[in-house]
Amino acid sequence: MIEVKNVKKYYKIAEREKGIIASFKHLFSRKYKVKKAVDDISFSIKEGEIVGFIGPNGAGKSTTIKMLSGILYPDAGEVMIDGFIPYKQRKEYVKNIGVVFGQKSQLNWDLPLIESFELLKYIYKIPEEKYQKNLKKFTELLDMQEFINQPVRQLSLGQRMRGDIVAALLHSPKIVFFDEPTIGLDVVAKEKIRNFIRYMNETEKTTMIFTTHDMQDIEKVCNRLIIIDKGTKIYDGGVEEIKNKYVSSKNIQMLLEDGTKENYAFNVNEVSMNVVMEKLFSRFSIKDISIQEPEIDEIIRDIYEGGISA
Amino acid sequence: MRVYMEFAVKKFQNRLTYRLEFFMGIINTIITVVVFCSIYKALYAGTDSVDGITFQMVATNFVISLGLSNAFSFDEMFLQNKLHDGNITSELLKPVNFKFRMLWENIGEGVFKIIFYFVPAVVFCSFFMELSAPKDAVSVVLMGMSVILGYFVLWQISFIVQTWCFWLFSVWGIMTIKNVIVNILAGSMIPIWFMPPLLRKVVSYTPFEAIYFTPIRIYLGELTGSEILYSMTIQIFWIMVLYLIGDFFWKKGIRKLVVQGG
Ligand SMILES: Nc1ncnc2c1ncn2[C@@H]1O[C@H](COP(=O)(O)OP(=O)(O)O)[C@@H](O)[C@H]1O
Ligand SMILES: [Mg+2]
Numbered sequence: 001m002i003e004v005k006n007v008k009k010y011y012k013i014a015e016r017e018k019g020i021i022a023s024f025k026h027l028f029s030r031k032y033k034v035k036k037a038v039d040d041i042s043f044s045i046k047e048g049e050i051v052g053f054i055g056p057n058g059a060g061k062s063t064t065i066k067m068l069s070g071i072l073y074p075d076a077g078e079v080m081i082d083g084f085i086p087y088k089q090r091k092e093y094v095k096n097i098g099v100v101f102g103q104k105s106q107l108n109w110d111l112p113l114i115e116s117f118e119l120l121k122y123i124y125k126i127p128e129e130k131y132q133k134n135l136k137k138f139t140e141l142l143d144m145q146e147f148i149n150q151p152v153r154q155l156s157l158g159q160r161m162r163g164d165i166v167a168a169l170l171h172s173p174k175i176v177f178f179d180e181p182t183i184g185l186d187v188v189a190k191e192k193i194r195n196f197i198r199y200m201n202e203t204e205k206t207t208m209i210f211t212t213h214d215m216q217d218i219e220k221v222c223n224r225l226i227i228i229d230k231g232t233k234i235y236d237g238g239v240e241e242i243k244n245k246y247v248s249s250k251n252i253q254m255l256l257e258d259g260t261k262e263n264y265a266f267n268v269n270e271v272s273m274n275v276v277m278e279k280l281f282s283r284f285s286i287k288d289i290s291i292q293e294p295e296i297d298e299i300i301r302d303i304y305e306g307g308i309s310a
Numbered sequence: 311m312r313v314y315m316e317f318a319v320k321k322f323q324n325r326l327t328y329r330l331e332f333f334m335g336i337i338n339t340i341i342t343v344v345v346f347c348s349i350y351k352a353l354y355a356g357t358d359s360v361d362g363i364t365f366q367m368v369a370t371n372f373v374i375s376l377g378l379s380n381a382f383s384f385d386e387m388f389l390q391n392k393l394h395d396g397n398i399t400s401e402l403l404k405p406v407n408f409k410f411r412m413l414w415e416n417i418g419e420g421v422f423k424i425i426f427y428f429v430p431a432v433v434f435c436s437f438f439m440e441l442s443a444p445k446d447a448v449s450v451v452l453m454g455m456s457v458i459l460g461y462f463v464l465w466q467i468s469f470i471v472q473t474w475c476f477w478l479f480s481v482w483g484i485m486t487i488k489n490v491i492v493n494i495l496a497g498s499m500i501p502i503w504f505m506p507p508l509l510r511k512v513v514s515y516t517p518f519e520a521i522y523f524t525p526i527r528i529y530l531g532e533l534t535g536s537e538i539l540y541s542m543t544i545q546i547f548w549i550m551v552l553y554l555i556g557d558f559f560w561k562k563g564i565r566k567l568v569v570q571g572g
Binding site for chain 1: 403
């Protein structure tokens with residue numbers, strides 16, 4: 001379904017030096033710095049798969065999604081999706097896909113949400129019956145009846161995001177790209193979106209790529225995980241393996257009564273939380289406590305250090 | 311086609327949601343009319359006509375070009391804003407022609423402005439000045455056709471300037487200059503009749519005359535049968551030339567966007 005071979009995207013960034021003279025020089029000759037946003041990435045995704053793309057900020061996730069959705073030319077390599085070369089056959093290709101950019105909205109700010117959906121019905125020439133069916137199903141699944149008649153500018157971030165997701169799926173695309181659809185949302189909203197994406201994948205067999213920097217998103221939604229960092233792929237495989245190793249490792253931070261801090265790291269697969277807690281409580285007099293799961297950065301550091309291999 | 315009409319309808323609805331802006335627009339139109347009347351009434355004090363042009367003709371020219379410039383005004387920062395806030399990407403992800411979509415949204419806005427700004431202004435004007443009636447019903451129809459052509463001429467000019475946002479940080483300055491040039495040379499501020507002959511000759515070789523002045527002359531009956539046909543052909547000629555120029559910049563700009571990533 002999706003074939004990506006040795007794709008690269010280097011951005012040229014004009015370098016600016018400070019000062020008047022430098023600004024004048026800049027007018028005539030420009031120095032460029034090259035930013036390797038995506039540097040030789042390959043992968044292939046089968047129909048109906050739901051793949052999580054995870055990586056820290058600036059890893060190249062959005063750049064990859066843009067190339068897959070046809071709005072950015074790769075500098076090298078090939079992309080073939082459902083028989084199309086996205087950036088060469090953009091106008092035809094985009095009928096078959098849906099894209100959600102979490103940081104942006106495709107909805108009309110001033111009109112009620114439902115009006116933006118209506119417009120999409122015409123844009124994608126969705127038959128009335130199918131449109132009504134999809135609209136009803138999605139609004140129920142995402143709990144949107146309450147605010148569907150409200151202007152988009154009055155919606156909360158979580159409501160707007162749900163609106164954007166429905167907007168990308170109304171025409172029943174075969175392939176959907178989500179670029180950080182849970183960014184900035186609270187736990188409840190995140191959960192709704194995760195469940196919905198999971199459901200759509202299971203019932204419609206929609207092929208999906210999902211980027212995030214939240215490990216929990218991946219755990220709950222995807223079966224396959226691709227980790228990218230600094231424009232290269234550093235892990236491609238099952239979620240379970242990463243999960244057993246990392247999500248089950250916890251770090252407990254304690255603030256003691258005497259004001260000092262203590263840390264305790266362990267893996268719940270090896271020792272149970274109960275045992276650890278009992279030990280800690282008996283050894284220290286604890287004022288406050290917090291439990292953390294490893295951040296994506298730590299996982300990546302571990303991969304580099306050879307803790308896990310792709 | 312249906313989808314583009316929907317864009318126009320949505321834009322129309324959009325405008326209705328901003329009530330304050332709407333009332334300010336009406337007040338603005340009325341003030342413009344009052345100021346204009348005072349100036350030209352003073353200029354015409356004691357004379358019936360200047361160079362054979364009567365006050366009535368000037369007033370009619372003014373009211374019509376005011377109405378047309380209302381209908382012909384649109385969000386000229388549209389493309390630049392889409393580019394700056396990054397929403398151009400979601401536009402490129404839609405199976406619609408972005409240029410047509412823009413055009414039709416602008417038409418929706420134009421219709422809104424005609425109904426809510428221009429019609430009230432004409433009604434208001436007719437209370438204290440006499441306007442020329444059209445020569446006959448045929449002139450009205452021909453004028454209507456010429457108005458639509460004039461709209462496309464101006465729209466293409468604006469579109470060309472808008473596409474420069476792919477290379478410039480802001481087109482606002484150039485847009486303002488363009489608007490001043492259009493206001494002066496297209497005859498909406500000072501009627502083309504009063505231009506120095508040499509300037510008028512020069513303007514006749516530019517697309518500016520084809521915007522407001524051609525339809526107004528048809529309305530006033532200044533042009534006859536074959537002259538009307540000729541000037542409409544000129545309008546169509548300009549539309550095609552400007553379209554090609556706009557399309558050139560648009561394609562280059564989009565190409566730059568998809569290659570460089572904005
Ligand atoms: N249009 C652009 N021009 C120049 N550099 C860019 C552009 N877009 C992204 N970058 C740079 O490319 C790198 C990857 O960006 P991006 O794909 O947005 O990462 P992510 O989505 O994983 O956070 C970043 O260092 C970013 O600064
Ligand atoms: Mg991103």
